[in-house]
Amino acid sequence: MGGGGETKDVIDVEAVVVGAGIAGLATALALRRAGVAARGGGAGGVVVLERHAELRATGAALTVFPNGWFALRALGVAHKLTPRYEPYETSVVTNLESGATQVFRFGGHKSRSGEVRVRPVHRRALLEAMAEELPPGTIRFSSRLVSIGTEPAGGGGGGEELAVVGLDDGTVIRSRVLVGCDGVHSAVARWLGMPEPASSGRSCVRGLAVYPGGHGVRKELRQFLSHGLRAGMVPISDTDIYWFVVNNTVPAGKPAQMPRIKFREAAGDPEKILREVTDNLGRHLPEEFLDVARHSEPDNLTWAPLLYRAPWAILTGRAARGPVTVAGDAFHPMTPDMAQGGCAALEDAVVLARALSSRSPSPSPADGVAAYVAERRGRAAWIVAGAYLSGYVQQGSTSAPGVRAFAVKLFRDWIFYRFVFPLLADTMWFDCGDLVAPAPPPPPRDGGGEEEAADKKSHVGPDHLYHRDTISRVYNVLNKSEVDEM
Ligand SMILES: Cc1cc2nc3c(=O)[nH]c(=O)nc-3n(C[C@H](O)[C@H](O)[C@H](O)COP(=O)(O)OP(=O)(O)OC[C@H]3O[C@@H](n4cnc5c(N)ncnc54)[C@H](O)[C@@H]3O)c2cc1C
Numbered sequence: 001m002g003g004g005g006e007t008k009d010v011i012d013v014e015a016v017v018v019g020a021g022i023a024g025l026a027t028a029l030a031l032r033r034a035g036v037a038a039r040g041g042g043a044g045g046v047v048v049l050e051r052h053a054e055l056r057a058t059g060a061a062l063t064v065f066p067n068g069w070f071a072l073r074a075l076g077v078a079h080k081l082t083p084r085y086e087p088y089e090t091s092v093v094t095n096l097e098s099g100a101t102q103v104f105r106f107g108g109h110k111s112r113s114g115e116v117r118v119r120p121v122h123r124r125a126l127l128e129a130m131a132e133e134l135p136p137g138t139i140r141f142s143s144r145l146v147s148i149g150t151e152p153a154g155g156g157g158g159g160e161e162l163a164v165v166g167l168d169d170g171t172v173i174r175s176r177v178l179v180g181c182d183g184v185h186s187a188v189a190r191w192l193g194m195p196e197p198a199s200s201g202r203s204c205v206r207g208l209a210v211y212p213g214g215h216g217v218r219k220e221l222r223q224f225l226s227h228g229l230r231a232g233m234v235p236i237s238d239t240d241i242y243w244f245v246v247n248n249t250v251p252a253g254k255p256a257q258m259p260r261i262k263f264r265e266a267a268g269d270p271e272k273i274l275r276e277v278t279d280n281l282g283r284h285l286p287e288e289f290l291d292v293a294r295h296s297e298p299d300n301l302t303w304a305p306l307l308y309r310a311p312w313a314i315l316t317g318r319a320a321r322g323p324v325t326v327a328g329d330a331f332h333p334m335t336p337d338m339a340q341g342g343c344a345a346l347e348d349a350v351v352l353a354r355a356l357s358s359r360s361p362s363p364s365p366a367d368g369v370a371a372y373v374a375e376r377r378g379r380a381a382w383i384v385a386g387a388y389l390s391g392y393v394q395q396g397s398t399s400a401p402g403v404r405a406f407a408v409k410l411f412r413d414w415i416f417y418r419f420v421f422p423l424l425a426d427t428m429w430f431d432c433g434d435l436v437a438p439a440p441p442p443p444p445r446d447g448g449g450e451e452e453a454a455d456k457k458s459h460v461g462p463d464h465l466y467h468r469d470t471i472s473r474v475y476n477v478l479n480k481s482e483v484d485e486m
Contacts, residue, residue: 008170013037014045015177016165018145018188020055022123023328023345024048024181025130028138029075030353034435036177047173048134049165051144055131057123060208060300061242063221063234064126065428068343069116074350074435077129078115084125087117088219088234095413096226096284102417106425118428120236122208126342144168145182148191150322160364161322177356177365178324181345184307186330194317194326197307197333202391203249204336205277205303209233209241209295217241217292226284230394233292241292246306246336246391247281270298306335308388311381320373323365327352332380337391338424340383347432351375357436379430386424390416 014037017024028048031037037046064072064081072078091104106118131139147166153176154160163178180188184197209215215235223232233243277293309317314332319325328345354360355375356368393412 010172010174011047013047013173013175015047015179016163016173016175017046017048017179017181018165019181019183019328019330020048020050020052020127020131020139020141021181021183021328021345022126022130022342023330023348024050024179025127025134025139026071026075026346026349027179027181027327027352029077029130029133030349030435031177031356032134033074033076034353034357036353036356036358046134046138047175048139049143049145049167049173050139050141051168053142055124055127055139057127058302059123059206060302061120061122061236061240062126062342063118063120063339064346065118065339065343066116067340067428067430067432068346069119070431070433071343071346071350073115074432075130075133075346077133080129081121081125082115082119085119085121085236086219087119088221089118091221091223093223093225093417096224096286098413100413102413104417104421120234120242122236122240143171145187148178148188148324150324161366163322163324176323177369179352180324180326180330181328182330184329184333186326188324189319189326189330192318192321192324192326194319194331195309195313197309200306200308200335200388200391201248202246202335203303203305205245205247205273205281205301207243207274207277207293207296207302208236208300209243209292210297211239211241211295214238215241215292215295222289224285224289225394229281230391231282231285231289233289241295243289243292243296244336245277245282245285245293249281270296270301273301273303274298276303306391308334308384311385311388314381314384315377319377320366320369323369325352325369325373331376332384334384334387335391336387337394338383338387338428340387340428343428344380344383347379347430348372348376350432350435353435354433359436379427383427386427390421390424393420 015028015031017028017031025048028037028046031046069078069082072081089106091106092101093104094101144167145165146168149164150161151164151174152160153162162174162176164172164174165178166172178188180186180192182188190196215238217233217235219235221232221234223230229245229247231243231245233241235241274293274296278290282290282293309332319331325331327348329341331348332344334341334344352369352372355362355372356365360368360371362368362371393408393416
């Protein structure tokens with residue numbers, strides 16, 4: 001990457017995180033809580049660079065699955081959100097062409113208690129819950145990364161490298177670790193040499209409907225499949241409903257090759273976006289859905305193409321170079337069909353901080369970063385592939401021609417929802433574990449047991465005191481027998 005303006009200051013910190021989205025804030029928090037970035041100045045040794053002047057919550061809301069809640073628990077913020085956001089237990093999918101409705105129950109009966117469930121949350125609330133745990137000054141707003149490089153640490157003797165980034169105001173920051181959490185068009189991923197994301201051939205309109213007097217809609221995810229689209233809506237609170245329409249309006253291929261198409265013209269124009277949903281894309285949708293769309297807040301209406309990085313590129317691409325790596329969409333952008341992008345970003349943060357923590361067997365930041373990538377690649381590639389397949393059979397295939405469309409619909413209605421989706425859903429109950437690796441067993445000596453117990457307590461906050469194995473077992477269930485045809 002080329003340099004920015006004139007060099008102003010050179011700052012030394014433990015860790016630089018690029019991007020204050022879900023991945024960036026979670027990573028900064030995880031690094032602090034794991035003690036990785038606890039050394040250094042007022043910001044605790046970690047700096048988050050955000051190009052915008054404030055936190056941005058594009059997309060209004062998202063669903064956090066149990067894997068996301070496990071990670072949020074490890075980060076110490078789950079308890080701030082769960083009292084505010086009620087879980088939902090079911091997804092009701094109606095095929096508007098055949099009239100068939102299927103009901104899916106998330107997690108079976110055993111998930112009906114506790115914090116770790118399926119909950120929709122306002123994106124802003126999630127970002128703020130994490131941001132307010134960071135010391136003031138950690139997030140450097142209006143700071144765009146414009147250059148990346150590395151240099152030998154401490155004069156070059158020990159082989160360790162420092163990451164060196166330049167900002168658009170001329171500031172240079174040196175750090176022992178650099179994590180690119182700069183989203184799907186990540187400059188850090190490009191610098192590492194990861195292949196560019198591809199277009200899935202689909203796009204998504206999202207909105208947040210607000211009914212000040214209350215909407216009275218049942219707490220469940222309603223989905224409608226019809227004519228090459230998948231629409232969904234889920235209440236987030238008594239007044240707010242999050243909705244989306246995934247559609248086949250963009251060509252597949254490299255984003256750069258996309259011609260100028262409708263959504264680009266409409267992007268940024270809420271009236272056009274809404275009209276496109278109510279009068280065109282969504283004209284076959286039930287009135288109850290269109291009514292929700294019409295109640296949208298203009299500021300929250302967005303329309304964007306759905307991009308992903310090929311699973312093989314995640315498995316084999318260069319996701320680490322010395323002390324530099326990527327997390328969240330910068331690492332593994334995916335289609336939203338399993339609602340996993342944000343949850344996987346939260347998992348990344350915990351795994352990365354654990355790999356870099358003082359308890360990690362990795363001797364240097366570069367080794368820790370490499371261990372993190374090795375641990376995450378396989379899971380990330382699997383989720384991306386699962387989300388793509390899920391999107392293809394649920395919605396993408398409905399626009400396929402002739403016999404192929406018929407075959408895919410048959411597969412979707414009789415096999416996918418009954419047998420394949422439950423397998424994919426298993427990934428949503430994954431527990432990424434605690435922030436700090438368990439201590440090695442103490443050498444046998446008198447009083448060793450007490451010391452070990454005290455040591456564990458010093459690394460694990462009160463909200464981490466849960467029996468992980470038990471919880472994994474309890475939630476690792478998607479009760480197949482409850483998949484019913486109505
Ligand atoms: C339609 C849709 C629905 C979704 N639904 C769900 C869901 O229900 N559940 C779920 O878990 N996930 C969902 N996702 C996925 C989820 O939104 C993303 O995976 C998640 O937001 C990624 O967060 P991130 O922090 O990696 O990236 P981003 O949110 O893109 O954040 C990147 C940040 O980096 C900043 N940045 C970029 N470049 C620079 C630079 N050069 N210098 C400084 N800052 C920079 C940006 O301004 C931004 O703030 C959905 C996605 C879509 C598209």
